[in-house]
Amino acid sequence: MKRIKYIFLCTLMIALLPLITAAHPQPRKTVSHKTDKPIITGADQTGLYLNYLKGKNVGMVVNQTSIIGKNKTASPDSLLKLGIAIKKIFGPEHGFRGNASNGAAVGNDVDVKTGIPVISLYGSKHYKPTIDDLKGIDFMIFDIQDVGVRFYTYISTLHYVMEGCAENNIELMILDRPNPNGTIIDGPILDSAYKSFVGMHPIPISHGMTIAEYAQMINGEGWLKNHVQCKLKIIRLANYTHAAAYVLPVNPSPNLNTNQSILLYPSTCLFEGTTFSLGRGTMLPFVQVGHPLLKGKYSFVFTPVSIAGMSEDPPQKNQVCYGIDLKNYSTAALKKNGQINLSWLIDLYKIFPDKAHFFNAYFIKLAGTEELRKQIEAGKSETEIRQSWAAGLSKYKATRRKYLLYP
16 A cells, blocks of 8 residues: 555656746756866867878968967977978068067068078068969968957958968968957947058957958958958867957067057057057057156156167157056956957046147057047047947947857
C-alpha cells in the first residue's frame, strides 16, 4: 500500500510541475561573452593560413605592430622563416619600422634585415599601390594594429590597398587585431564635403570595429572607386569581444606610446585642430592639454620640445603651457558609456582669452563637419551637441551591425 501511495504522489508531482514552474518562474539565464582565455590575434594563428600562402608571391602591408608570438617577431621575418615567399613590403604612415614623425613623408627603401623592397604608401601623395607596385604579387596581406578612430590613417591605407587589390584581381588576407577602443562609437558622422586622408568614409570619430570588420564595411557599402569589390580572406581573432580590455604589445605610432594615450586619443586628438598643445613634444602626448595663454588658470605646466622621431616641430614648441593633466584620468567611464569626452574641448574654449585663434583650419577635417566648431563657438551644451549626432549615430550603428565578426 505504501508503495502505491509513493508512486501516486510521484506521478502527481510530475503532472503539477509545469504549473508550479509557471507560478514561480526561475531566473532567466543570460549568455555571457566574457572569457578568461587570452585574446589571440589573427597573425598568431599561423596554422590557419600558412598552407594558404604556400606557392604564392606575397606582398605585406605591415609596420612595427605586425608581430607574431611572445618574442614579438616581425611577421614578415616569421613568415620568411616558415618558407613563405615575401616579395614586397608596403608601409603606412610612420613607415615600415614606425619611427617617422606624424605627417612626415616616407620614401621607398630596402629592408636591411631581409633585403625585401619596401614601398611607402605615405609619401608624395602615393597612398595607393600602383600596377607597378603590385607587379609580381599574386597575394597580399594586411596586418596592422588600428586604434578604432576615423582620423587614424591606417584605415585610409586599408581603403587604398583594397582598391588596388580589387583593380588588379589580387586577393587580400587580413590578419585581424583587437580594437582597444572597441566599445566607443561616438562623434559626428563625416560630411563627404570634408573627405580627406584623415577621414574618408561616413563614419563617426570612433567607429567601434576591428580592422577586418571595417574592411567588410568598405566592401559592403561600396566605398571603393567605381564600387569595385576586394576579395577578402579574414583570419579572425580568437577569444575577442568588443568590450574586452586589450593592452597593445607594441606602440601603434610614435605618439601613442602609452595605453593611456591610446584610450584618450579619440577624445584629445580633436585638439590637433586648435592652437593648443596636446603634449606632442613631450613623452606624454595626448595625455596633457595646454596653452601659454592659460597661465594663472591652471597650475599644471609642461613645455613641448623637438623630439626626433616623435614630434620634431610640435605646436607651442619651447613654450611653457598651462592646462590639464590626464595621466591619472580614469578611462573606464569612456569605455562604459561608449562616448568620447567632449567637455575638455568645450570648457577650454569657454575660458580661452583669444577665441578668434582657438581653432585652426585642420579642425574641420578632424571633426568631419563644420557643425561642431559652430556649435562650440555658439555656446551649445554637450547635451545639445550630442543630440545633433543622435540620428547619424543610430543609422551608422545599424549599418555597423551587418559587418561585425565579434559580439
